[in-house]
Amino acid sequence: MNCTDLLSHLSDYFDEQLSADLRNEIQAHTDSCQHCRVVLNTTRQTIEVYKGNELYEVSTELRERLHTAIMAKCLAKKAHP
Amino acid sequence: MPAIQSPATEEIHPDVALVARAKAGDTAAFEQLVRQYERQIFRVAQHITQNREDAEDITQDAFLKAYEKLDQFQGNSKFSTWLVRIAVNESLMRLRKRKTSKTVSMDEDVQTEEGSIPRDFAEWRPNPEQQYNQAELADILRKTIQGLPPGFRSVFTLRDVENLSTEETAEALGLSVPAVKSRLLRARLQLRERLSRYFRKKQEGQPA
Numbered sequence: 001m002n003c004t005d006l007l008s009h010l011s012d013y014f015d016e017q018l019s020a021d022l023r024n025e026i027q028a029h030t031d032s033c034q035h036c037r038v039v040l041n042t043t044r045q046t047i048e049v050y051k052g053n054e055l056y057e058v059s060t061e062l063r064e065r066l067h068t069a070i071m072a073k074c075l076a077k078k079a080h081p
Numbered sequence: 082m083p084a085i086q087s088p089a090t091e092e093i094h095p096d097v098a099l100v101a102r103a104k105a106g107d108t109a110a111f112e113q114l115v116r117q118y119e120r121q122i123f124r125v126a127q128h129i130t131q132n133r134e135d136a137e138d139i140t141q142d143a144f145l146k147a148y149e150k151l152d153q154f155q156g157n158s159k160f161s162t163w164l165v166r167i168a169v170n171e172s173l174m175r176l177r178k179r180k181t182s183k184t185v186s187m188d189e190d191v192q193t194e195e196g197s198i199p200r201d202f203a204e205w206r207p208n209p210e211q212q213y214n215q216a217e218l219a220d221i222l223r224k225t226i227q228g229l230p231p232g233f234r235s236v237f238t239l240r241d242v243e244n245l246s247t248e249e250t251a252e253a254l255g256l257s258v259p260a261v262k263s264r265l266l267r268a269r270l271q272l273r274e275r276l277s278r279y280f281r282k283k284q285e286g287q288p289a
Contacts, residue, residue: 007199011266015247035202039273042205045280046273047241049209055223055242056127056136058120066123069141070115074148075108 001025006036013040014047096160104151111151115144118161121243122168128238129172131227132179139175143168158252162245165253169235176231197267201274203281212280225275233268240265 006029012018013026030037058066096117102110122143127136146167147154154163209218226234239250240261251261 007266007270011262011269014269035199038202038204039199039270042201042277042280043269043273045205045209046269046276049218049276050222050226050237050241050272051244052210053215053219053222054124055219055226056124056133058123062123062137063120066119066137066140067115070119070144071112073141073145074111074115077145077148078108 201277205280236264237268
């Protein structure tokens with residue numbers, strides 16, 4: 001496996017869609033290739049940091065406002081289709 | 082209905098019953114679906130449009146549209162995926178209307194390979210969470226994802242932020258599974274590259 005191959009398998013690697021053989025090949029490659037090791041680690045961190053931090057928090061106030069507006073629109077539609 | 086459910090009925094998604102009731106005119110059942118998904122729909126719309134007022138409008142419009150078209154929902158996909166698809170379409174339409182400079186679709190502006198080839202090979206140390214406080218970190222993450230083309234941003238948001246499966250993401254965006262996979266890889270790599278500017282290990286004597 002070379003660096004280009006690794007890159008093409010990267011997403012499947014994180015999504016656990018790879019065969020054991022391919023995973024082992026990736027492991028072997030990153031053991032000897034510092035650049036790919038960094039790319040793999042920091043891409044994993046990229047995914048984790050976005051998963052772990054809610055960027056657009058929906059406050060209770062906003063949620064209630066949205067909810068009321070949605071239901072009002074739907075009920076109006078029901079009354080006057 | 083027997084009190085104890087058999088394993089077969091356990092596999093049916095709880096939304097199925099709610100949707101059936103809502104289709105039959107039960108507003109309370111529909112309201113429960115709204116409660117369940119309003120936050121997610123808002124987040125998706127906010128991620129794609131990057132605009133809070135638009136996201137509020139889109140959330141309302143998406144649920145109204147879902148309510149109006151409920152009888153067209155066939156149940157081939159999850160209700161939530163169907164809903165996300167409506168919200169994505171509304172969001173892209175909104176972006177097109179806003180039309181800051183260029184047209185917006187799932188297919189445009191994703192042709193470029195720019196940013197998909199790794200250039201930064203520094204480890205992130207210490208962890209992003211140790212380098213920045215929560216507010217700073219959220220700010221960096223927002224700014225960074227804003228810079229992605231909408232076609233990448235949408236895929237990344239559904240797959241990695243909202244945890245939809247690859248298949249559900251494909252369905253919600255009207256893309257093929259291979260297209261989702263290719264965009265997801267490039268979105269992840271582009272975000273990694275951009276985030277490296279903030280998170281890369283600082284060298285001795287170098288300003289942050």
